[in-house]
Amino acid sequence: MVGYGECFFAPGLTAVVRELKPLVVGGDSFDIRRLLHNLRTAGFMASPHGGVLHHAMAAIEAALWDIVDKRLSVPVYKLWGGAYRRRLRLYADCHAGEGLASLNSINAPRVPWWLGAGDTDAVPLEVHPRYHGGRSAEAIEVDIGAYTKRAGEAVEEGYTAVKFDLDIPNSYARDDYNRMLSPQELELLVEVVAAVREAVGPTIDVAVDCHWNFSAESAIAAGRALAPHNLMWLEDPVPPGSDEAFRRVVRESATPVATGEHHYLATQFAHLLEAGLLIVAPDLQKTGLIEGRRIAELAELYTASVAPHNIASALGTLQAAHLSATVPNFTVLEHHRLDVPFWEEVVTGREAPVIQDGHITLEDKPGFGVDLDEEVAYRHRKRDEPFFDAAPA
Ligand code: MG
Numbered sequence: 001m002v003g004y005g006e007c008f009f010a011p012g013l014t015a016v017v018r019e020l021k022p023l024v025v026g027g028d029s030f031d032i033r034r035l036l037h038n039l040r041t042a043g044f045m046a047s048p049h050g051g052v053l054h055h056a057m058a059a060i061e062a063a064l065w066d067i068v069d070k071r072l073s074v075p076v077y078k079l080w081g082g083a084y085r086r087r088l089r090l091y092a093d094c095h096a097g098e099g100l101a102s103l104n105s106i107n108a109p110r111v112p113w114w115l116g117a118g119d120t121d122a123v124p125l126e127v128h129p130r131y132h133g134g135r136s137a138e139a140i141e142v143d144i145g146a147y148t149k150r151a152g153e154a155v156e157e158g159y160t161a162v163k164f165d166l167d168i169p170n171s172y173a174r175d176d177y178n179r180m181l182s183p184q185e186l187e188l189l190v191e192v193v194a195a196v197r198e199a200v201g202p203t204i205d206v207a208v209d210c211h212w213n214f215s216a217e218s219a220i221a222a223g224r225a226l227a228p229h230n231l232m233w234l235e236d237p238v239p240p241g242s243d244e245a246f247r248r249v250v251r252e253s254a255t256p257v258a259t260g261e262h263h264y265l266a267t268q269f270a271h272l273l274e275a276g277l278l279i280v281a282p283d284l285q286k287t288g289l290i291e292g293r294r295i296a297e298l299a300e301l302y303t304a305s306v307a308p309h310n311i312a313s314a315l316g317t318l319q320a321a322h323l324s325a326t327v328p329n330f331t332v333l334e335h336h337r338l339d340v341p342f343w344e345e346v347v348t349g350r351e352a353p354v355i356q357d358g359h360i361t362l363e364d365k366p367g368f369g370v371d372l373d374e375e376v377a378y379r380h381r382k383r384d385e386p387f388f389d390a391a392p393a
Helices: 011-023 032-042 052-072 144-156 183-200 216-229 242-254 266-272 289-301 314-325 374-379
Strands: 087-089 162-166 205-209 232-233 256-258 359-361
Touching: 011 032, 011 052, 032 052, 032 289, 052 289, 052 374, 144 162, 144 183, 162 183, 183 205, 183 216, 216 232, 216 242, 216 314, 242 256, 289 314, 314 359
Parallel strands: 162 205, 205 232, 232 256
Antiparallel strands: 087 359
């Protein structure tokens, strides 16, 4: 019996998975909670609140659910009490109008080898002070037409929700470190969002992502300036860590705030919900599925909605979709199919395309309903890493 689980990348991840192996091998796959407890205890001194250990546990947990439900011949969503909906809404992440920059496991931008960079993931070590490549850039003309074009294409494909990066590289940013938006930058952001809103009309949901790059003051100014354009959410406006800065942005920005992809535990989400967060966006490839459900149910007590962060392949996206089906407060799921040419090919057992008209419909197959195509996964593995116990035969 084989089950598969996908988790979020991290430096050293596969070594952690291998190190945890003795705590899982030989166990009963029905003992998921107890096995997870053992894993958490084993790594508690190094990783009590989140991080790479939790990523590894998320993968192991998902694989266990897949095995258990295959043993019982039921889909995961049915074992979890059934679906509120089997057709899940997705949003198209349109970035800055173009494709997403590919990052390696230490967040350095790279040209992925499958796009012709040769048989290597090596990159010159040049990590920008801002996550996501920074804003200040000399002589960058922001092409608003690229945003509206991409938004139009997404709507054409059937999406009812789109998301754009708001931490746009531009020549008006005065400083790479102080997280302050200059007045011209603020004007530019409003111009971009207004153009997207006009292009998609009033019935399409539009979200924007700040990738933790703004100060509280700038985030509040941006949220207020964008309020007339009725955004679905302003994502990750300020860096994680300052509850008070976050609380002020939530209360004062006049635009709903979403956050959560850097948080791992329901206790951490409890603080955010107490601060007034309206949309929780956990990454289920980091939190794991049991904790993810707990976070979703906690949010429900606050009538906050759940919009999972998700950059996984079709495998991990289906894991997130099964969970999303079983919580009433789900609104919309992220995906990055358009950025990854082999996104779909890594799974078998389901008719392509997995995403149709901006939605995923869950099938009635056991587990998460798919298997990993190990050939394809092997071809696209991280370079210089072992592949499970051995390469596929
Ligand atoms: Mg994000």
